[in-house]
Amino acid sequence: MLENTLKDMLINVTSFAVCDIRRGWPLQTPSLGTVSLHYILRGKGSMIDQNHHRTLLNTGSLVICPPDYSLTIDEVAGEPFGINHCTPAHSPHGIRSHTDTTLPGVLILCGLLEVDSLTGGSPFDRLHTPLYFENSNADIQHLFHQLFQELALSTLGATAMLEALMKQCFILLLRELHANAPEHPWLLTLEAPELHNAIEAMTQSRNQRLNIDQLAERCGYLRRSQFSTAFKTNFGDDPDTYRKKLSFTGHGN
Incomplete structure (x- = not known):
């Protein structure tokens, strides 16, 4: 992708x-x-x-x-930086550089x-x-x-x-x-744009964490099993494992 x-x-x-x-x-x-x-x-x-x-x-x-x-x-x-004094300009266009x-x-x-x-x-x-x-x-x-x-x-x-x-x-x-930084959130959303909402939620404040069903719903999946399968196919880990990795690397703060 x-x-x-x-x-x-x-x-x-x-x-x-x-x-x-x-x-x-x-x-x-x-x-x-x-x-x-x-x-x-x-x-x-x-x-x-x-x-x-x-x-x-x-x-x-x-x-x-x-x-x-x-x-x-x-x-x-x-x-x-400041200009100590300013004198009238005598150039044809009235412009002088004071840098x-x-x-x-x-x-x-x-x-x-x-x-x-x-x-x-x-x-x-x-x-x-x-x-x-x-x-x-x-x-x-x-x-x-x-x-x-x-x-x-x-x-x-x-x-x-x-x-x-x-x-x-x-x-x-x-x-x-x-x-x-292969696990940078922005790169992840480029790799799998259909999972963007889940990645974005995972990288927000820990106080706003969503469970698997909520993450699946944000991405338009009716079943958590389908969401988990798609997630693992794209990122190599199930959502819970991947979220822990993001937190460990500092992206989940």
């Missing part, structure tokens, strides 16, 4: 920007309604998600943010993407929390620097090239996630 998802994935690049973040002038992303990514080209920052969880970001770190999710990213190494390049900063490649598949729906519709990759591998870093160069050049076919590079990035990222 995951192989078909990758093969049929369609990516439309709606917007890309390079953001220079200084301490005290954070990047704050509202709920954007589409998938966004944030790749650290340079510097060290701190990300706070809408659940108030803080994650340190270094050069090479990547965050893929689900639709309708907000983030705040600030710089953590330098002094608070002090001697201060530490975080250079972030940010993008808004529309991701869909030929089988219908986006594979990110079931992603509820950001995907975080620390110091992505060399191939992924190379692709993001190619993206940065394409943005800087803005030559013929730039949009098509950006979309092609982004699909390569996503495939490499999913390979990495599948290799290092």
